[in-house]
Amino acid sequence: MPASLAAPSLPSPDSPLDWLAIDPDALDLAPILSAYRQDGFALIPGVASQAALTALTERAHAIMTGAVDHRPFFFQHDAATGRYEDAPLGEGWVGPSPAYRKIEKLERDPVFLRWTENALFARLARTLVGPDIALYRAILMTKPARTERGPGGTLLPWHQDAGALWGLDRSPRVQLWTALDDAPRDAGCMVFAKGTHLEGLASALGGIVPPSVHGLHPAALDPVVVPAKAGDVVLLDNLVWHASALNATSHPRRAFSVCFMDPATRCTRKRGAPRTFPRVFAPVSAPSAAHTR
């Protein structure tokens, strides 16, 4: 690992719960799982501690400004127009900027990996996926503050996180989105078309829901807006239609999203070698599980 990727002052491994503001074992999962199954999403308030938020936001800043080596990560910058269709493809890192809409491969970063492996995520993943869990992705989704020169990120249209675009033999169904900053309604918080996960894929390709489909759908015409506070987590089904608007505030809106899945999931991409996916969370009986808390 390059020296510049060394983790700054992480809580010591013998106080691993410092990053959680709640007791992960005591949290009543029943209402959360019920909302997730029925609506496709559930807000879990106040999960990350201030220590976690400080570490994660400082690390996000360091990654976006190039204070740590950018090469392990994949970047996509915002377009100046704020339009999703205009976001550059294949360009990657374009130098220090607060306006990267998406940064992938954050499981390679010790700070974001530490958060990915927190004890609440482990409990939810084991409940929803099974004893053995693979990570599909760990990404930052950010929207910079609106300025005279920038519209406040990229408007993310209704989409599903599954389908042929994902190159998998089955759809993952578990994502956990952590607000690193307050994400009020006007900062481009998450918006959901409730219950749409129950209808499967809107197109075989997946990703963006075609306007001809969402334009007439009652759940998209009456969306559920989910403002979040820094530290809140949203559990969502990959198939639920979700979207987020531009950030109209003078503060950045950064969030970190992870997707967990069954390790039996196979990559179906034909170009190049098939992707493999890292395991997270050792089975409960293994002694090494302790470090995941």
Ligand SMILES: O=C(O)CCC(=O)C(=O)O
């Ligand atoms: O943060 C956002 O605006 C969208 C996040 C998202 O689409 C996801 O986590 O799957």
